[in-house]
Amino acid sequence: MKARIKDGNIDGRQALALLMVATSAKVFLLFPRVMVNAAATAGWLLVLISALLAGTLVLVLAKLLAAMGGDYSLEEVAEARLGPGGGLVAGVTLSLLFLADVALTARQFSEALITAVLPETPISVVTAVLFLVALYGAYLGIEALSRVAWLLVPWIGMGVVLGGVLVFPYTRPEQIFPLLGNGLDVLVTRGITGTGFFMELLLILVIRPFLRQPGQTTVVALSATALAGMAMAGVVAQYIMVFPVPTADTVTFPLLQMIRLVFLGRFTQRVEAAYIFVWVITGMLKMGIVLYASALLLARGLGLPVFRPLLFALTLLAFAVSFVPDSMVQAFEWDAFTLRERGWVVGYILPLVLLGMALLARGIGRKGGRVR
Secondary structure: OOOOOOOOOOOHHHHHHHHHHHHHHHHHOOOHHHHHHHHHHHHHHHHHHHHHHHHHHHHHHHHHHHHHOOOOOOOHHHHHHHHHHHHHHHHHHHHHHHHHHHHHHHHHHHHHHHHHOOOOOOOHHHHHHHHHHHHHHHOOOOHHHHHHHHHHHHHHHHHHHHHHHHHHHHHHHHOOOOOOOOHHHHHHHHHHHHHHHHHHHHHHHHHHHHEEEEEHHHHHHHHHHHHHHHHHHHHHHHHHHHOOOHHOOOOOOHHHHHHOOOOOOOOOOOHHHHHHHHHHHHHHHHHHHHHHHHHHHHHHHOOOOOOOOHHHHHHHHHHHHHOOOOOOOHHHHHHHHHHHOOHHHHHHHHHHHHHHHHOOOOOOOOOOEOOO
């Protein structure tokens, strides 16, 4: 096995924070609307089903990876057991998936910012700022990203909870019925395809070598699935209770529109302005995490001892790709219906196939030394 890329060490709590930010940041965008469109009043239940299925798949992958022994990542196992081609396929394919995630996330967050507070600012300027901050975070590495995530997750969580409390007077609990929405068959079918919305959980297979205790991989993955799933389901449930299904299926930025309903008196208006900071910070941090993972995967797949030189090229590529969609609606459709509902097949099945083949292969390459 080639020399390994070293980029510091993180503990289980920091890894958990990374996964939660990367997975749940989409709730600030069009995710609630997608769930309502798919399952009507059962959108919140659809989130839980998709999270359960995604968590199960990641658990299986983590167990298979642990069976190899040591603190290997997915690409390292594929390379050691299946040869350089295995590592190349795993690294490049997953790198491209995450890079597409970064590009489409950037486009949607840029559109949200322009719609909410910067209507006169060119979208290229807003997008460039988001990418520059994400690039800086990714360049600093896993330790910096994880520490920032660990510091910010409680504040982000409190912001979302406070927003839910402020919006509570506008909720109508009866709007969440019927509980099964369009039917159990729809829930199961869309729940399977919806596992792609939790594809960021695969990051645990990428950052596993950086965990101080690799044995925590399973616990971290399951905890992130449970916490992110419940938080996202809670937001979707309240969204349904605030906006009836026919209306909820047409709102452009669900969470922003809910916060705009808050009125605390004559001298306390436009509360959503404070929440813009939460959304922007969350979006940039999520972009930094996923951009970092994309560069790391590509470097490992190509057998490179360092990943940072790749960050600049990948950032420029993602910036260009973010403008390929003609509009925010098309970017949303590519994200929700192409990357998520179809890309999950590659995201989950490819690692399963590679690890299955690796288990059948004999031996494992010698663990290489760590280099920067």
